Amino acid sequence: MVYDVVVVGAGPAGCVAARYAAEKGASTIIIDRKREIGKPVRCAEVVAGTLPSSFGMKNSSEWLVNEAHYFNFVSSKGRVVKIKTSPYVGYVLNRDAFEKELLWMAADQGAELLLGKTVTGIDSKGVVMGDETIETKTIIAADGVDSRIGRLAGIKTRGKLGVLGSCAQHTLVNIDVDPDCLEFYLGSKFAEGGYGWVFPKNKGEANVGVGILRPHSQGAYGVLEKFVRQKFPSGRSIRFLSGCVPSTLPPNECVSKNVVVIGDAARQVNPFTGAGIANAFVAGKIAGEIAGDVAVKGRPLTHLKEYDRLWKASLERKLKKSYKLRNRLLFSDRNIEMFCIFLNILPAFLIRRLAKRLHY
Numbered sequence: 001m002v003y004d005v006v007v008v009g010a011g012p013a014g015c016v017a018a019r020y021a022a023e024k025g026a027s028t029i030i031i032d033r034k035r036e037i038g039k040p041v042r043c044a045e046v047v048a049g050t051l052p053s054s055f056g057m058k059n060s061s062e063w064l065v066n067e068a069h070y071f072n073f074v075s076s077k078g079r080v081v082k083i084k085t086s087p088y089v090g091y092v093l094n095r096d097a098f099e100k101e102l103l104w105m106a107a108d109q110g111a112e113l114l115l116g117k118t119v120t121g122i123d124s125k126g127v128v129m130g131d132e133t134i135e136t137k138t139i140i141a142a143d144g145v146d147s148r149i150g151r152l153a154g155i156k157t158r159g160k161l162g163v164l165g166s167c168a169q170h171t172l173v174n175i176d177v178d179p180d181c182l183e184f185y186l187g188s189k190f191a192e193g194g195y196g197w198v199f200p201k202n203k204g205e206a207n208v209g210v211g212i213l214r215p216h217s218q219g220a221y222g223v224l225e226k227f228v229r230q231k232f233p234s235g236r237s238i239r240f241l242s243g244c245v246p247s248t249l250p251p252n253e254c255v256s257k258n259v260v261v262i263g264d265a266a267r268q269v270n271p272f273t274g275a276g277i278a279n280a281f282v283a284g285k286i287a288g289e290i291a292g293d294v295a296v297k298g299r300p301l302t303h304l305k306e307y308d309r310l311w312k313a314s315l316e317r318k319l320k321k322s323y324k325l326r327n328r329l330l331f332s333d334r335n336i337e338m339f340c341i342f343l344n345i346l347p348a349f350l351i352r353r354l355a356k357r358l359h360y
């Protein structure tokens with residue numbers, strides 16, 4: 001089998017990359033080790049409301065379950081800052097249905113899908129899956145937080161120790177939540193070196209989770225159990241999940257020869273919030289279009305280097321600002337209190353601007 005573009009990983013980054021490569025006319029295949037796309041869900045399921053439509057997605061009740069118009073920040077000392085984010089709305093998703101939609105959009109453009117296959121290596125011809133090889137010009141590595149493909153190509157995706165956030169989440173029912181408000185709990189009372197979140201999916205139902213950046217004797221699970229006991233003692237869990245998010249900056253170079261690394265694999269995640277879907281979309285589109293151009297416009301392989309220039313132009317500044325915020329806020333109760341006081345006195349239009357940034 002020979003393809004112009006092989007995409008490893010059918011998460012948001014891989015699906016978007018495959019869609020745009022195929023749209024350019026490149027023969028494209030996505031390979032994923034999962035047997036069913038979107039499952040198991042490992043996500044708090046929130047994106048900015050502007051994201052889906054800016055990538056041509058039409059809202060559907062299959063994947064859009066709630067729209068929130070407020071953020072709440074709550075500090076350890078009980079200081080509450082309520083921010084109206086309109087016109088920027090927060091969407092709460094059914095992530096599995098959302099990912100399936102992304103895959104259908106790629107398939108609509110002609111991308112093929114190979115499920116239940118693990119890419120075990122790369123060689124000069126293409127990608128290797130045990131004793132099978134798929135030949136290709138370009139490999140797009142969208143293989144998520146535990147990516148190996150980038151490293152095999154010599155790209156420094158590993159980063160320093162302690163740069164992975166550890167997360168745990170229950171989807172709770174039988175709880176009293178305001179469906180119009182996404183809540184962030186900052187400070188050592190809730191999740192030292194991280195934060196807790198309450199993202200309502202419906203009336204009486206929410207994703208309640210924690211993410212921590214420092215090792216904790218009881219791990220993220222222990223921190224979550226304490227948070228849930230504090231906030232929702234009568235809640236009942238209908239789903240539990242855990243996972244890791246990159247909380248560092250991307251490597252300087254995300255291209256090596258014919259390999260391009262995108263999404264979580266390239267650490268293109270907001271290091272403060274841990275949100276990575278929007279950046280995965282942005283990087284996926286850039287990588288897909290460039291790989292498509294190499295395939296169909298006869299551009300040389302060195303043209304792939306353009307990807308590094310373009311993702312940096314779109315994302316690098318925001319990522320660096322978020323990284324600074326992460327370092328200043330998440331490890332200091334004092335700074336969190338100051339941040340809340342500052343938010344309370346900031347004019348509404350600046351708050352909305354900040355909210356938009358944080359959200360991404």
Ligand SMILES: Cc1cc2nc3c(=O)[nH]c(=O)nc-3n(C[C@H](O)[C@H](O)[C@H](O)COP(=O)(O)OP(=O)(O)OC[C@H]3O[C@@H](n4cnc5c(N)ncnc54)[C@H](O)[C@@H]3O)c2cc1C
Nearest residue numbers: 009011012013033043044045046119144243263264276277
């Ligand atoms: C608990 C938690 C909550 C989160 N909440 C949010 C949120 O609310 N909002 C937000 O924006 N972000 C959130 N994130 C981050 C977000 O989920 C990721 O940033 C996003 O999924 C990145 O997409 P991706 O396509 O790069 O990687 P992934 O979605 O991880 O996809 C990678 C894919 O590659 C496949 N794969 C890996 N290795 C191989 C291989 N060798 N061969 C074949 N297939 C392979 C995997 O099976 C997987 O399907 C959260 C993360 C966690 C862990």
